[in-house]
Amino acid sequence: MSEAASPGLTAVVPAAGIGSRMGASCPKQYLPLAGKTILEHTLDALLSHSAIAQVIVALAPHDTWFETLSVARDPRILRVQGGAERAYSVLNALHVTTGPWVLVHDAARPCLTHGDLDELIAAAMASGGAILGSRVRDTMKRTDGAGNIVATVDRDGLWHALTPQMFPTGTLKRALEEGLALGALITDEASAMERAGFTVKMVEGRADNIKVTRPEDLSLAELFLQQQSARQQARPD
Template sequence: MSAPNFSVTAIVPAAGIGSRMQADRPKQYLTLAQSTVIEHTLTCLLAEPDIEMIIVALAAHDRWFAQLPLATHPRIKTVVGAAERANTVLNALQEVTSEWVLVHDAARPCLHACDLAAVLKAGQQADGAILASRVVDTMKRGDGEGLIAESVSREELWHALTPQCFATQTLLEALSAALAAGATITDEASAMEWAGFKPQLVAGRADNIKITRPEDLSLAQFFLEKK
């Protein structure tokens, strides 16, 4: 259960082009089970009553989002993103008025309500929280030339997923400072880590996949059908 008067704004970075998909449009606009990828993602978020607003950060010349039925939903607004994800999220954060913020990838359409609820609950405590899954495969580090340099222990290794939930002002300050310092920021948690915080890891379902390659579409469709 959420705390009394808990409200959160969700940010959905959707300014990327997804070049690895080799498609005629960004991956979030590819069709998946009769809807676009981003429509599945937004529908998951809209079903959560604690999310009062969703801010979708789009590329400056995006011509697809406005054509979607969800584009006129009263709980959805758009902002212009940037070339890098961290800057895109920072742009969206300027529009957030709620105390808490949740960031979720546009290309993760298989999010389950139970995982969303779990990260929202954990995010209200301490230094925020992220969904993650434990690494179960044997890990290898390459040598830069396609050969194995060493095996890496998978103990306490996790795959970082989204959503990620933090106090809005804390994330804004951490992300701004990290970018100003030239730090490499790969997700919101990495900005928080850079600023000295230790976000909570919340074990999430492994089917919360991010669509990155063409074969991921058929896998996501399978997961959605099972969902």
């Protein structure tokens, strides 16, 4: 699907986490990366795509960093209060969403490309819901509580779940509400939809759509952003 043919969409970015594994003095989404914060790169990737009309950012109640970013003044951005868990942050955003479709993207995935967005939007609208993912390439092991290997897992058909994840707004809202009410483990939007009995389409995305989780991920994300910028500049007008 080309950007010109895509409808106006709402993107939700849960950004209320603290990212304790980074060991930083601020939430990881506000760490510097290639001249901006991680969150600014993430929001830029979404706002620069013509299919996306609005971005709802779910922030922690004590967040004092977001308002200092220039992107915070973009009229297409709406802020809501985040929750203690990702699912509550997304649900708070869905309560103020009026569009029929929503896509949810991690705040700490700054390397999203428009090509992946195009593929996701087309697949979601054709199938009723889809997520980006990358195939598992390494040998998979299962361990016990003591860290001992108990089995080698067949990686055939296994995927790493990425974001964005795109679904009809009302359907996702109900799936999250029902799952949370029953105390179900909801690790991403797809898990709520799966639990509610819906089939979710997997769309193979780029492997450089990484989530910045540990300090070493910062240099890797910067390299990917530089490579993406170089490819963009090398394209003929």
